[in-house]
Amino acid sequence: MTIPEELMKDRYWRGTLYLFTEHSLLQRYIATHIDFAECTIDITGLKRISKPWSQSEKFILCLALHLFNESNKVNLSDMDSLDPNNKELVFEALQLRFG
Template sequence: MLHLFSKHYKLNQCFTTKYFDFRTETIKISALKRQSSTWSESEKFMLKLALHLFNSSNKVDLSGMDYLDDHNTRLAIEAIAMRYEN
């Protein structure tokens, strides 16, 4: 999840204490979703994926990867691999 927020240009803009509390290890998910309401479909997908990788109760439909360009597809695959590597 942190990989996407640090590497994706739009998510990185939201990687602030306005949305993240590292002391309590919480994310203001509703606020992030509101912030993303005007984003492109690919940007929204990357947010959904990042939130899912943080907590699987945040569901993501992987068919949203169809919206991604090559660079963001690589970022998404890297993030998934990092999350699930042994």
């Protein structure tokens, strides 16, 4: 799977794609839930499969979806559940989107 270069440069996509490519759980769902040809993400499907995930895994997904489209809300206080490695991922993704 090749991610189009223009999406890696897009401010709405790059933070989202960073989280999906760098987080071991989210990596599993790139091919099945992201359509690069249509530039869409199967948000409903991802939310459905994430129901049994840990709080920190759900936070990473919610943030990735929020960075893609702000209508997907995220509670930043949920970052308290993250370990140092995941916090680093989050800070980098935020920098890519807003920096």
